[in-house]
Amino acid sequence: MLKRTQTCGQPRISDVGQTIIVNGWVNSYRDHGNLVFIDLRDRKGLVQLVFDPEKYPQVHKIARTLRCEWVIGAKGKVRPRGQGMENPRLATGQIEVAVEELEILNQAKTPPFEIDGSASVGEETRLQYRYIDLRRPEMLSKLAIRHRVTKIARDYYDSNGFWEIETPMLGKSTPEGARDFLVPSRLYKGSFYALPQSPQLFKQILMVSNVDRYFQIVRCFRDEDPRADRQAEFTQIDVEMSFVQSEEVMRMNETLIVRIFKEILGVNVPLPIREMTYAQSVEEYGIDRPDLRFEMKLKTITDIASACSFKVFTDTVKKGGIVKGLCVPGGAKYSRSDIEVGFTAFVTDLGAKGLAWFKVAPDETTGKLGLKSSIAKFFTPEQQQQLITKFEAKNDDLILMVADEAATVNKALAPLRVKLGKELGLCDSNKFEFVWVVDFPLFEWNVNENRFDSLHHPFTAPVPEDLPKLETDPGHIRSQAYDLVVNGSEIGGGSVRIHDPQVQAKVFDLLKITRQQAQDRFGFFLKALEYGAPPHGGIAFGLDRMVMLLTNTDNIRDVIAFPKTQRGQCLLSEAPSTVDQSQLDELNLRVQKHLHQMEEKEKSGS
């Protein structure tokens, strides 16, 4: 075999005169009857091969039969391209290889889509033929960036004394949290392992074991419906540290993230990353992961709304709801139907009952800024001025408002703010606004179950001064949790953990996890805490989302080599699939047909 002496992307003008061998895929061929040109592709780039019928007629004859995606080896002399024939778009564009020997290493079927094609190809086809899709330089570069991120992370943690330690993939199922993927046990019939949702308990136990500093780049599994930015199996950069408070965890890990953005994108992010409380984030952005690339903050106008005569607002306030809104700069350009059909549908889909609006314009007679809309008449001139002041509204702005329970209002307005920010071009994709969101509530009240739920997870420590509230006011305890947010995307989150078994027990009580349940589910872990657990804390970063930001894609499948579809299938391997009866027998499992299938069977049988 003609074995390469260098890669396709390598040769330069300085290599002229050398005889080299390259291997790669035929990217394109241009047959002029006389000369034949081949662009040969490997991971490093493209190089032009030239076949001359006069000097090497046999080689030229074979070259004419080459087709796209065939795999070849070519030996020849590097020579400069003639005057005016350089290709500035190729790194190797100054030179070409005059081929003297050619070996076809493999032929290829015509690919289902063009690697070079400018037209975008449907994702279904790309996933079916992922190996061809990945040949596209855009895709390879995403894989490369992902590799570099993990490499930077490993080097960083290693140099700071962290050990990478693997934790089990076959673990114990815990019913709270996301749905588990279950794996039947052959040796213990009727019992199941669960794939880890995260290595949470194991990494904490490693702290009890005096590992002191742990990290792992680890696959996690949550059997929930996918979204554009999440799928059932994903990768975390998982970290845990002993004898630390939240401050140290944040400083240690933000340095890595900033280094990654610097090395991959050349972006300079000042340290330390700023912090914002959960309360402020929810108040001003309606969500705990604010996009700080643009302003357009939400404003609460409950007080003004309660004084007006617009019944929708006053009734909502009477029932304990709030009224919040945002001011869209230059938003008066939106038509009434944009607002009353488009935006209103957008917020009602998110649970809001409606969307109130004002356009800001000068009064015809006084020339003073006022509010125009069908509901303006319910607001006195003074109230209108109060609103304009509150929203810092200017001429031609648009004020949009939602009235409802606080949770509903925020849930509708936060996505609306982001949608408008993107539409108005306020979201610069080259800008990265980092923020630590801190002071999360430890619990949130679960109305349906009549109990508290952990906002983060049940092992998150309360802030010390709020500890007494465990007895008196659990709903207002702040936790020592922190989320790292970039441009409205949560890329990591963690906390200082509870290391006191008594506090842990109290938290379980509030979550209405009985001692028996706690023992059954986390007994091994609680026991470990009793044998001298150091104060410890950690964090986990979503590698997939981080790489999405670094590669400027909003599709998680673009940053995973072999991703799953919306319905959890791998279109390449066609997983999941049925299995042989003998496999089921070994596991003592029986597959039950769906109810509707059984009904149909009964019908056809009778």
Place this chain on the structure above:
RNA sequence: GGGGCCGUAGCUCAAUUGGUUAGAGCAUCGGAUUGUCGAUCCGAAGGUUGAGGGUUCGAUCCCCUUCGGCCUCGCCA
């Protein structure tokens, strides 16, 4: 489990209120071609309109069912 968009040649798309033989570009195949680089020129082939059913004289188009892809709500301690 709910809502929305989509499915036509290998790929990306078109096809008038429901009306002749379902078209185009790229790819493919054949031929031509003296330096191209998204080569060019000439020609050819390529279709169960995702599948099944219904309405109709007639369905890519309307209706129902179903499969698949994407987005989203719920869900994601």
